[in-house]
Amino acid sequence: MILFPAIDIRGGNCVRLIQGDYDKEQVYSDSPIDMALRWQKKGAKFLHLVDLDGAKTGNASNQSVIHEIASETSIPVQVGGGIRSLEQINAYIAIGVDRVIIGTAAIDDKAFLRSAVEKYGTKIAVSIDARHGYVATNGWKHTSEVRALDLLKELVDIGVATIIYTDILKDGMLKGPNFAELQAMNDASSINVIASGGVSSKEDIEKLQSMNLYGAIIGKALYDGTLSFESLSEGDQHAS
DSSP, rough: HHHHHEEEEETTTTEEEETTTEEEEEEEOOOOOHHHHHHHHHSSSSEEEEEEEHHHOOOOOTHHHHHHHHOOOHOOOOEEOOOHHHHHHHHHHHHSSSEEOOOHHHHHHHHHHHHHHHHHHGGOOOOOOTTTTTTEEEETTEEEEEHHHHHHHHHHTTOOOEEEEEEEGTTTSSOOOOOOHHHHHHHHSSEEEEEESHHHHHHHHHHHTTTTTTTTEEHHHHTTTSHHHHHTTTTTOOOO
């Protein structure tokens, strides 16, 4: 199982939000590139970057920071946050991003998602962010009437290879992921499932590994020191 340190970028800083609330921000570093190099040095095999400004506005306002991270690190990076056009995907792929994550647009514009998958294949992932089992969009501000499992079935038909599943109510709370929902998502298809939100202990990681998930994203627990990446990366970790 791949362990992805999360680097959430807002206003050029590395930050964390509680449950996606932009009014509950904690700044951890004014240099996301330093943070990326730190996680690489500690043994990370893949980085998870989120443009929080982009998630809210749809504009890739932190692209220069992401370009620097992709250029200066020697490990793969995946990027999400406000990606709603093929032009944005092209731009990210061109600067060395290995996987581009589509969120809101996967709900609102299936034709766009289909075109992206047809062009870039496994370089495209979809972020399923859910609140009480229903998909949330636009930087988690809007909860739709689409059930996460129903969206998953559509993604299978389109040919999506990887999803990131986030339980919003767990995000940043350090109380463990929603194991039941993750198991349901993993059992429902052969799509690679990456867990996100609430991962806060080595026991959480071990349980996710036992569920045969593709990966897990770790954020607040790493930044607060609740988890040590060195101790986690001793386990089975590979960037595939």
